[in-house]
Amino acid sequence: MATVHKINEDLVKERQKCTFNVQELTYLLDGGEEVTKERREFENILRNVKELQDEVPEVYLSHKERYENAVRKTCILQNVRNDFEKKREVLSPRNIFRAGYAVIKDVSPFFLHNGMFVPTIIGQGTPEQQAEWLPKAKAMAIIGTYAQTELGHGTFIRGLETTATYDAKTEEFILNSPKVTSYKWWPGGLGTTVNHCITVAQLYINGKKYGIHPFIVQIRDLETHKPLPGIKVGEIGPKMGFATANNGFLGFQNFRIPRKNMLMKNAQVLKDGTFVKGMNEKLTYGTMVMVRVNIVSDSAFHTAMAATIAVRYAAVRHQSQLKAKEPEVQIIDYLTQQHKLFIAIATSHAFSNTYTWLYQAYLKVVEDLGKQKQDHLPELHALSCCLKATSSRDAGVIVEQCRLACGGHGYMASSNLPIIYGYTTAAITYEGEHTVLLLQTARYLMKAWMSALEGKVLAPSVAYLVDWLKSDKQRWQNTPEVIVKGFQHVAAGKIKDAFDAIQKHVKAGKDYEDAWNLASVQLIKASEAHSRAILCDGYLRETVRTSSSVSPSLAKVLNHLVQLYIVYWTLETAGDLLVYSNIGKDDIAVLKEKYEELLALIRPNAVGLVDAFDISDEILQSTLGSYDGRVYERLMEEAMKSPLNKEPVNQSFHKYLKPFIKKAKL
Ligand SMILES: CCCCCCCC/C=C\CCC/C=C/C(=O)SCCNC(=O)CCNC(=O)[C@H](O)C(C)(C)COP(=O)(O)OP(=O)(O)OC[C@H]1O[C@@H](n2cnc3c(N)ncnc32)[C@H](O)[C@@H]1OP(=O)(O)O
Ligand SMILES: Cc1cc2nc3c(=O)[nH]c(=O)nc-3n(C[C@H](O)[C@H](O)[C@H](O)COP(=O)(O)OP(=O)(O)OC[C@H]3O[C@@H](n4cnc5c(N)ncnc54)[C@H](O)[C@@H]3O)c2cc1C
Numbered sequence: 001m002a003t004v005h006k007i008n009e010d011l012v013k014e015r016q017k018c019t020f021n022v023q024e025l026t027y028l029l030d031g032g033e034e035v036t037k038e039r040r041e042f043e044n045i046l047r048n049v050k051e052l053q054d055e056v057p058e059v060y061l062s063h064k065e066r067y068e069n070a071v072r073k074t075c076i077l078q079n080v081r082n083d084f085e086k087k088r089e090v091l092s093p094r095n096i097f098r099a100g101y102a103v104i105k106d107v108s109p110f111f112l113h114n115g116m117f118v119p120t121i122i123g124q125g126t127p128e129q130q131a132e133w134l135p136k137a138k139a140m141a142i143i144g145t146y147a148q149t150e151l152g153h154g155t156f157i158r159g160l161e162t163t164a165t166y167d168a169k170t171e172e173f174i175l176n177s178p179k180v181t182s183y184k185w186w187p188g189g190l191g192t193t194v195n196h197c198i199t200v201a202q203l204y205i206n207g208k209k210y211g212i213h214p215f216i217v218q219i220r221d222l223e224t225h226k227p228l229p230g231i232k233v234g235e236i237g238p239k240m241g242f243a244t245a246n247n248g249f250l251g252f253q254n255f256r257i258p259r260k261n262m263l264m265k266n267a268q269v270l271k272d273g274t275f276v277k278g279m280n281e282k283l284t285y286g287t288m289v290m291v292r293v294n295i296v297s298d299s300a301f302h303t304a305m306a307a308t309i310a311v312r313y314a315a316v317r318h319q320s321q322l323k324a325k326e327p328e329v330q331i332i333d334y335l336t337q338q339h340k341l342f343i344a345i346a347t348s349h350a351f352s353n354t355y356t357w358l359y360q361a362y363l364k365v366v367e368d369l370g371k372q373k374q375d376h377l378p379e380l381h382a383l384s385c386c387l388k389a390t391s392s393r394d395a396g397v398i399v400e401q402c403r404l405a406c407g408g409h410g411y412m413a414s415s416n417l418p419i420i421y422g423y424t425t426a427a428i429t430y431e432g433e434h435t436v437l438l439l440q441t442a443r444y445l446m447k448a449w450m451s452a453l454e455g456k457v458l459a460p461s462v463a464y465l466v467d468w469l470k471s472d473k474q475r476w477q478n479t480p481e482v483i484v485k486g487f488q489h490v491a492a493g494k495i496k497d498a499f500d501a502i503q504k505h506v507k508a509g510k511d512y513e514d515a516w517n518l519a520s521v522q523l524i525k526a527s528e529a530h531s532r533a534i535l536c537d538g539y540l541r542e543t544v545r546t547s548s549s550v551s552p553s554l555a556k557v558l559n560h561l562v563q564l565y566i567v568y569w570t571l572e573t574a575g576d577l578l579v580y581s582n583i584g585k586d587d588i589a590v591l592k593e594k595y596e597e598l599l600a601l602i603r604p605n606a607v608g609l610v611d612a613f614d615i616s617d618e619i620l621q622s623t624l625g626s627y628d629g630r631v632y633e634r635l636m637e638e639a640m641k642s643p644l645n646k647e648p649v650n651q652s653f654h655k656y657l658k659p660f661i662k663k664a665k666l
Contacts, residue, residue, distance in 0.1 A: 008629030010330055011607060014315050018608030020553040025612035028550060029352060031092075036614070039095040042084055043616055046102055051076055057641050058105050059413050063238060067109065070244035071193065074110050077103045078140060094297060101305075102618035106419055107245035110143065112188035115294075117144030120198045120287045123366075124214050124263035132260075133216060137196075142222070144196035145187040146287065147250055152181025155436050157200065157285075160212055162252065164201040164262070168273040171259040173215060175201060175230075175252035183232075183251045186430075190248025191235030195220040197250070198263070200284075205273045211281060214263040219250065230255035241422015280374055282381075289381060291431045292388035293355070293362045299395035300351035302424045307344035308610040309417060309625030310402035313409070314341060315607050316629040332606060338599040340405045344398045345602075345609050346565040349558070350535055351391050353542035358387060379459040382444035385437035386531040392427040393434055399424045406624055409631070414638040416622040435524055438531075442498065442523035445530060449499045461534060468492035476582040478590055480540050480566050486581040487533040490573065493580035494526035529576065536566050557605055564598045567591050 030036040046052060052073055058066055077100065085091060091099075093114075100108055118137050121130060136142045153159045161182035164173040177183050184190070190197060199217045203210040219231045227233050232251040239247065262269055266278035266286075278284075314332035322329050331337050365380045403410040403417040410417050428434050448458055452465040468489060476482060501522050505515030516523070543562040547555040570577060570591055577583045602609070617626045623634035644650060 005628050005630055005633075007627070008316050008631075010315050011312065011627075011629040014604075014607035015611070017604040018611075019605055020557045020608065021551060022608050022612045024551060024554050025557075025609070026614040028546065028554070029349075029612065030614075031356075035092060035095065038089060038091065039098065040614075041088075042081075042091060042095060043099055043102060043618070045080060045084065046077070046099055047616070047618055049076060049080060052103055054105075057414075057638065058243075060641070060643055063243075066106075067192070067244055067246055070104055070106070070109055070246075073103050074108050077108075078110070093294075094301075097298070098301065098615075098619060101621070102616065104244060105621055107188070107242045107423060109189045109191075109193040109244060109246040110140075111245055112145040112190075113137070113140070113143050113194065115188075116146035116287055116291060117194075117196070117198060119290055120146060120214060120263065121216070123286045123290065124198075124265050124284070125216075126264050129216075129260065129263060129265075142196045142218075143189070143194045144198065144216075145189045145194045145248075147184040147187040147190060147197040148200040149184065149186045150181060151183050151185045151249075152179075154186070155433055157212055160200060160202060162199060162201040163204055164199075164213065164215055165204040166206075166259070166269055166273050167256075168271070170256070171271055172256045173203075173259065173262060175199065175215070175217065175255040175257065177251040177253070183249050185236060185249050186247050187250070188242075188245045188247055190233065190250055191246040192248070193246050195222055195225065198287075199250075199252075203262075203269070203275075205269065205275055210267075210275050211284075213267060213284060215257060216261045216263060217255075217257055228255070241419065241426055243422075279369075279372060280377070282377075283369070288431060289384050290362065292384040292437075293358050295388045295427050295431060296351055296358055296391045297355040298427060299391035299424070300348050300355060302420055302427075303344055303348040303351065303395045303398050304610075304613040305420050305615055305620060306399040306402035306417060307341065307348060308613055308615050308620060309415065309622045310344065310405045310410075311341050311606050311610045312626070312629055313406050313624040313631060316631050317407075319407075332603070335596070335599060337405060338603060338606075340401050342564055342599055342602050342606065343568050344402055345606070346561045346568070347394055347398055348613070349561050350539040350565050351395070353539045354387060354391070354535055356542060357538055358383060376459070378444060379461055382441045383461055383534065385432065386441035386527050387534065388432065389428075389434045389437040389441075390528065390531040390535065392424065396421070396425045396428050409624055409635065412623065412635065412638075414623040414635065416620060416625070419621075438524040438527040439520065441527040441530065442520075445495050445526055446499055446502070446523075449495050462530075464488040464533070465492050465495065476584065476587055478587055478594065480563055483566050483570055484533065484537045484540055486570070486577050486583055487529070487536050487573075489581040490576045490579075491526065491529040491533045494522065494529045494576075498522040498526045529573075532569060532573070536569065539565060557602075557609070560598055560601045560605075561609075564595070564602060567595045567598060571595060 027033045027036050030039060058069065061069060081091060081096065121133050121137060125133065137144060148157060150160055150162065152161060161178060162184065163176045163178065166173055184199070187197060196216065196218050199215045200212050201215055203213045218228065219233055220227055230253045234249055236247050236249055259269060259271065266283040267281070268276040270276065311332070314337055315330055317331045318328040319331050320328060361380055361383065365376050368374065368376060399417065399421045403421065406415060406417065409415055445462065448462040448465055451458055452469055458466055498519050501519040502515045505518050506512060510518065539562055543558050547558060571588070574588050620626065623638050624631055626634060639645065
C-alpha cells in the first residue's frame with residue numbers, strides 16, 4: 001500500500017485561506033464538470049497501471065534507452081486509451097494531451113501521429129482517401145508523421161526541394177531528394193517509430209512545376225519495420241529538449257507511390273496528368289493553421305504547470321526575514337515573488353480564454369470552407385499566426401521566470417522545470433518561426449490599414465483601426481475597458497507608423513519588398529501590439545461573459561486575475577501607451593498602486609488558483625510542486641536515485657583520483 005504523507009502545514013493554511021470553490025474553477029477551466037470527471041477517471045486508471053511506473057528516473061537512461069522506454073509506455077498508454085474509449089466517450093484531445101505527460105514525462109514519439117498525421121488526412125484527404133487511411137491511422141495500424149521541413153528550408157515552404165514527378169504511364173508519383181538540403185529534417189517520430197508519413201513535395205507534371213502538395217507515403221515495411229527500398233531514414237540526434245520525440249531525417253531515391261496517395265481534397269492530379277487547381281492554394285497549409293490554434297492551448301497548459309510548481313514551492317519555502325527577530329517568511333510573501341508568479345497564473349487564464357474563442361473561429365472557417373466560402377480565412381490565418389507567436393513566446397518567458405523564482409532548486413531536473421522549458425521554447429520555433437509568423441500577421445495588418453484608409457468595413461479583429469481613424473483618442477480612465485482601448489490605440493499607431501515607413505522607402509525609390517524589409521522591425525512591433533490588444537480584449541470579454549454564470553466569489557477572483565493581466569501589461573508597455581494613447585504619468589502612478597493592490601488581493605487565493613488547474617503529481621513530475629508540498633523530502637529521495645549514490649566509492653576514485661592526488665602530494 002502506498003504511504004500517505006502529511007500535507008505540508010503551510011499549504012494546509014494556504015488552502016484554508018482560499019475564498020472561492022476550487023472545484024468550481026476546475027470545472028470552468030476544463031469546459032464543464034463532465035470533462036473534468038472524464039479526465040480524472042482516465043488519469044486515475046493510468047495511475048494504477050504498474051507497467052507505467054518508471055523504476056529508474058528517465059534522466060539516468062541513455063538516449064537509446066530513453067527512446068525505447070517512451071515507445072513501450074506510449075503503446076501501453078494507447079491501449080489503455082482504446083479500452084477507455086470502447087466503454088465511454090472518446091477522450092477530448094486536451095485530456096489526452098495532459099495525460100500523456102503522466103506517462104511519457106517528455107514528448108511522445110507518437111506526438112505527430114495524433115497532432116498532425118491524422119488531422120492532415122482529415123483536412124487534406126478526399127472522402128475516399130479518408131475512408132482508406134483514417135480507420136487504420138486512428139486504430140494505429142499505421143503510424144505516421146508530418147514531414148515538411150527539410151535541411152535547407154523550414155520557413156519558406158515554397159522553396160522545398162523534395163520532388164514528386166507524375167508518371168502518367170504507371171499512374172504513380174516518383175519521389176526524389178535531389179540534394180542533401182532536400183532531406184526532410186525534424187519530423188517527430190520519423191527517426192525510428194513511424195511507418196508512414198505525410199510528405200510535402202514539389203509537384204512536377206510533364207516538366208512543369210505545380211507547387212507544393214501533401215502525399216501520404218509508406219516508408220517502412222509493416223512487418224519488418226525496415227526502410228523500403230529507395231528510402232533513407234534515421235534519427236537526427238540529441239536536442240535541447242524533445243528527448244523522446246524521435247525527430248528524424250528522410251530522403252527519397254526514385255521512390256514510387258500510387259497516384260491516389262496525393263491528398264486531393266484541395267487540388268487534384270487526374271489519371272492523364274491534368275492538374276486541377278483548388279479553390280485556394282494556401283489550403284494546403286491548413287494543418288499548420290490548426291496546430292497554431294492548438295499551440296495557444298498548449299501554452300496555457302505549460303504556463304499552468306510552471307505556475308503550479310513555483311507557487312506551491314513559494315508557499316512552502318521560507319527564506320530570510322522581513323523583520324529582525326521574526327521567523328523567516330514564506331517567499332510567497334515577498335512582493336517581488338508575487339510579481340513573478342501571479343502573472344503566470346493570469347497568463348494561463350488569458351491563453352485558455354483566447355483558445356476558447358479562437359478554436360470556435362477555426363471551426364467556423366472549416367465549416368465555411370466545406371461550403372466553398374473562404375471570406376474569414378485571411379483573418380483566421382493572421383490571428384492564428386500572431387497568437388501562436390505571442391502565446392508560445394510569453395509561455396517561454398514565464399516558464400523561465402518560474403524556474404528563477406524557485407532559486408537553485410528550480411535548476412534541478414527533478415523540479416521538472418527544465419523539461420517544461422525545453423518543450424515550451426521549442427514551440428516558439430516549430431509550426432512557424434516566431435518572427436516569421438508575426439510578419440505574416442503584419443502583412444494582413446498592412447492590408448487592413450489600407451482598407452481602413454479607403455473607408456472599407458473591416459473584419460472584427462481589426463475593426464478598431466476604423467474607430468481609431470474616426471475618433472479622437474478617448475479620454476483616459478484607469479478602467480479595464482479603457483485600457484484595452486489604449487492597447488488598440490498602441491496597435492493602430494504602430495500599424496500606421498510601419499505602413500508610413502514602407503511608403504517612405506517606396507517614395508525614396510525602393511522596391512516594395514526592400515521597403516518591407518527595411519520596415520520589418522516596426523512591422524513585428526505592430527504585430528506584437530495587435531496581438532496584445534487581441535489577448536487583453538478577448539480575455540476581458542470572456543471573463544465578463546463567464547462571470548455571470550459562476551458564483552460571486554469565483555467571479556470576483558476571475559476579475560482580479562483579468563485586471564492583473566491588463567494592468568501588468570499596461571505597466572510593461574507604459575512607454576508605448578504614453579506615445580500612442582491619452583494615458584498620463586499620473587494614471588501610470590495610480591496603476592502602479594492598483595497593481596500592488598491586486599497582488600495583495602490575489603495572495604490568499606494563490607495556492608487555490610494553482611490547485612484549480614488540477615494538474616496531478618504524476619503529470620507535474622516535480623519535487624517542488626507536488627500537492628503535499630514535501631519539497632525537501634522529495635528532493636532527497638530523488639537524489640538518492642542517482643546511480644552515483646548506489647556505491648560508497650566510485651571506481652573513478654581508484655582509476656583516476658587516487659593516482660592524481662598521490663602525484664599532487666609529491
Ligand atoms: C487541444 C490539444 C492540445 C494539443 C496541442 C498539441 C499541439 C502540437 C502538435 C504538434 C506538434 C508540432 C510539432 C512541429 C511541427 C512542425 O513544425 S510542422 C512544420 C511547420 N512549418 C511551418 O510552419 C512553416 C512556416 N512557413 C509558412 O507557413 C509559409 O511558408 C509562410 C511563412 C506562411 C509563407 O508562405 P508563402 O511564401 O507561400 O506565402 P506568402 O507569399 O508569404 O503569402 C501569400 C498569401 O498566402 C497567405 N497565407 C499564407 N499562409 C496561409 C495559411 N496558412 N492560410 C491562409 N492563407 C495563408 C498570406 O497571408 C498571403 O496572403 P496575401 O497575399 O493576401 O497577403
Ligand atoms: C522541436 C521541433 C520539432 C519540429 N517538428 C517538426 C515536424 O514534426 N515536422 C516538420 O515538418 N517540421 C518540424 N520542425 C521544423 C520547424 O517547423 C522549423 O524549424 C520552423 O518552421 C522554422 O524553420 P527553419 O528551421 O527553417 O528556420 P529559419 O527559417 O531558417 O529561421 C532562421 C532565422 O531566420 C529568420 N527568417 C527566416 N525567414 C525570414 C523572413 N522571411 N523574414 C524575416 N526573418 C526570417 C527567422 O526569424 C530566424 O530568426 C520542428 C522543429 C523543432 C525545433
